[in-house]
Amino acid sequence: MVTEEDVMEVLKKCYDPEIPINIVDLGLVYDVNVEGDRAHIKMTLTTPGCPMYAMILDNVRQKVESIDGIKKAEVELVWEPPWTPDRISKNE
Structure with missing residues (x-):
């Protein structure tokens, strides 16, 4: 069974x-959120005007759907709360 942690590990291979x-x-x-063979990524x-948004979302979808056990990945793009540099991991 695929877990949220499994999806997060794969998402660490996606870059802006x-x-x-x-x-x-x-x-x-x-x-x-993983339910059965479906994953939902919020x-x-x-920035809202990111010119590479389609490429990033496609990369996320493809990477998650490459996980054995995931047939469909839905990527929901949200703007609330807004992203700020404060969200960058302290490990970076």
């Missing part, structure tokens, strides 16, 4: 192309 920090440590992932971007 303009910032060399993965999206988890960057603080862009707000929530992950995330944001560093």
Whole structure:
């Protein structure tokens, strides 16, 4: 059975192309929910006008759907709460 932690580990392999920090440590992932073979990821971007948003969301979807046991990944883009640099992991 796939867990939220499994999804978060895979998401650490997704990067914002303009910032060399993965999206988890960057603080862009707000929530992950796994129900059976479906995963729902709630995330944001560093700016609402991010020109690379489609590429980032496709990368997230593809990486999560590559997990054995996940057939469908839904990525929900949210703007509340707004992202700030304070969300970057202290490990970075």
